[in-house]
Amino acid sequence: MARLTIQGVSKSFGASFAVRDFSLDVEDGELVCLLGPSGSGKSTLLRMIGGFEKPTGGAILIDAKDVTSLPPEKRPTGMVFQSHALWTHMDVFNNIAFGLKLRRLPRQEIRERVENALALVGLANHGKRMTTQLSGGQQQRVALARSLVLEPKILLLDEPFASLDQHLRERLREEVRDIQQRLGITTLFVTHGQDEALALADRIVVMRDGATEQVAAPDQIYREPTTEFVAGFIGSMNFVPTDVSGKISQHAAFALPVSVADGKVVLAFRPEALSLRPAQHPAPATVHRSIDFGTHKLVDIDLADGTRLKAMTSPDSNWTKGMAVEPIVRAYYAFRDNQLVHQSVPSSEMNDNRVFAHV
Numbered sequence: 317m318a319r320l321t322i323q324g325v326s327k328s329f330g331a332s333f334a335v336r337d338f339s340l341d342v343e344d345g346e347l348v349c350l351l352g353p354s355g356s357g358k359s360t361l362l363r364m365i366g367g368f369e370k371p372t373g374g375a376i377l378i379d380a381k382d383v384t385s386l387p388p389e390k391r392p393t394g395m396v397f398q399s400h401a402l403w404t405h406m407d408v409f410n411n412i413a414f415g416l417k418l419r420r421l422p423r424q425e426i427r428e429r430v431e432n433a434l435a436l437v438g439l440a441n442h443g444k445r446m447t448t449q450l451s452g453g454q455q456q457r458v459a460l461a462r463s464l465v466l467e468p469k470i471l472l473l474d475e476p477f478a479s480l481d482q483h484l485r486e487r488l489r490e491e492v493r494d495i496q497q498r499l500g501i502t503t504l505f506v507t508h509g510q511d512e513a514l515a516l517a518d519r520i521v522v523m524r525d526g527a528t529e530q531v532a533a534p535d536q537i538y539r540e541p542t543t544e545f546v547a548g549f550i551g552s553m554n555f556v557p558t559d560v561s562g563k564i565s566q567h568a569a570f571a572l573p574v575s576v577a578d579g580k581v582v583l584a585f586r587p588e589a590l591s592l593r594p595a596q597h598p599a600p601a602t603v604h605r606s607i608d609f610g611t612h613k614l615v616d617i618d619l620a621d622g623t624r625l626k627a628m629t630s631p632d633s634n635w636t637k638g639m640a641v642e643p644i645v646r647a648y649y650a651f652r653d654n655q656l657v658h659q660s661v662p663s664s665e666m667n668d669n670r671v672f673a674h675v
C-alpha cells in the first residue's frame with residue numbers, strides 16, 4: 317500500500333509537450349484510470365511514475381519520498397507495458413522469476429512466490445509452458461504475474477488488455493480489480509476504453525494534450541462533465557450548437573432555459589435524456605433508423621437542418637424510417653468555450669430519469 321503524489325510534472329520532447337504541469341494525488345489502495353485520446357500523454361505519464369522516463373519538470377513522491385530521480389528498480393512500482401514483452405526463450409516460470417533472481421532471493425522463496433503469483437492470475441500449473449504456447453490472454457496474465465510477484469506498492473498498467481477480445485478483456489479486468497482489492501495495491505490503469513474506466517475505477521482522470529481535463533468518480537464524470545470535451549469523450553452525447561438570447565436557447569427544435577449571457581453555446585444531452593413523440597409533417601425531426609439492442613432501442617433522428625441525434629427508447633417502441641417526430645429533452649448541459657455554463661437538473665434526478673419514463 318502506498319500513496320502516490322504527482323506534483324506539476326511535465327515532459328517535453330523537443331519543442332512539444334507530451335505531459336504538461338500534471339498534478340494528482342492517488343490514495344492508498346485506490347484504482348485510478350487514465351483515459352484520453354491517442355497521444356494525450358497517458359503512457360508518458362505512467363513511464364515517468366515507473367522511472368522509465370525522466371520528467372523535465374515537477375516531482376513524483378511515493379509515501380512522501382521523492383523518487384523523481386530514482387531508476388525503476390529502486391522504486392516500489394511494477395509496470396505492465398502497453399505492448400507486453402515476455403521473453404520467448406524462457407518458460408513461464410522463469411519469466412516471472414526473473415525479477416526475483418535479480419534480487420538474489422533464495423531458490424525456495426522464489427519458487428513459492430512464483431507459484432503464488434501464477435495461482436493469483438489463474439495459471440497454476442502453467443509454469444513449464446513456453447510463452448509461445450500460451451493464448452494472448454494467458455500471456456497478458458503472465459505479464460501481470462511478473463509485475464505482481466515483485467509485490468509492488470504501486471501497480472502501473474498501460475492498456476494491458478488492449479489486444480484482447482471484449483469477453484476476455486472484461487474477464488481479465490474483473491480479475492485485476494479483484495486482485496488489486498485483495499492485495500490493496502495502489503493502481504494506475506491506462507485505457508482507451510471508457511467502459512473499462514467506468515467499470516474499474518475509483519476515480520477517472522480524463523487527459524487531453526498532456527493535461528488534466530477532469531478528475532472525478534465515474535458516475536460524476538458521466539453525469540457532471542465539466543467540459544464539452546469530457547461530455548463527448550465519456551459515453552454517448554448529442555451536441556447541438558445554437559445561440560442563447562434572453563436566457564433561452566434560440567434553436568428551432570430546442571427552446572430551453574439556459575442561464576448564461578447572450579451568445580453562442582453548445583447544448584448537450586445524452587440519448588437516454590431524449591424522448592420522442594409522434595408528430596405531423598412538417599415536423600422538427602424525422603426518424604432515420606432504429607437499432608434494436610435487446611435491452612433498449614437506439615433511434616437516429618434527423619433535425620430539419622440535417623443534424624443527426626440519438627435517442628434511447630424502450631425495447632418495444634416502434635419508430636421506423638421517415639416517421640415525423642418531436643424530440644423532447646429531459647436533461648441537458650450547455651457549454652461555452654469548452655466550459656460547462658449550465659446544467660438543467662441535479663445529477664440525482666437525471667439518474668431517476670434514466671428508466672424510460674417518457675418513451
Ligand SMILES: Nc1ncnc2c1ncn2[C@@H]1O[C@H](COP(=O)(O)OP(=O)(O)OP(=O)(O)O)[C@@H](O)[C@H]1O
Nearest residue numbers: 329333334352353354355356357358359360361508
Ligand atoms: N520518445 C518520444 N519522443 C518524441 N515524442 C514522443 C516520445 N514518446 C512520446 N512522444 C509524444 O508524446 C505524446 C504523448 O505520447 P504518449 O505515448 O504518452 O500518448 P498516449 O496517451 O499513451 O497515446 P496512446 O493512447 O496512443 O498510447 C505524443 O504526441 C507522442 O508522439
Ligand SMILES: [Mg+2]
Nearest residue numbers: 358359360398
Ligand atoms: Mg500509450
